[in-house]
Amino acid sequence: MHKFDELDMKILTELTKDGGVSVPNLSKKLGINTSVLYSRIKRLIKKKLITKFTIVVDESLIGIGVRATVGINRDPKLKDQIHKAFLKTREVIMISEVTGRFDIIITVRAKNLEELHTVVIEKIGKIEGIQNTETFVELQRTDKDQVYITTE
DSSP, X not given: OOOOOHHXXXXXXXXXXXXXXXXXXXXXXXXXXXXXXXXXXXXXXXXXXXXXXXXXOOGGGGTOXXXXXXXXXXXXXXXXXXXXXXXHOTTEEEEEEOSSSOSEEEEEEESSHHHHHHIIIIIITTSTTEEEEEEEEOOOOOXXXXXXXXXX
């Protein structure tokens, strides 16, 4: 396991809030030299603690009005086939194998409830090996800023 210090955790925390922040602005905020910050970020990328920089999209502006989580039970013999089918389903944006009452939890996005219904019934429900599904429609969402701390 790699060793990461408190400064590394502060950098991670700030970059998760705004991955597009400039190095000079972030160095001022953290009170460290720009070249030190730049080399730290490069090291975090090299050590694969930071795996990518991304953006957050306001999906409502592009017509996505509904998100849902779908719990799924499946035939264990068809696990790989089902996983591949989910990867090909554009409305499925996350796939997690889980413990508990379901075998898989997926996150689905759709224009509206009608489209969500079609996706769950016509696309997901008809995948060979799907035994049953339970859909949880997201009514409200609050994303919480992540704070990273050293574990020592």
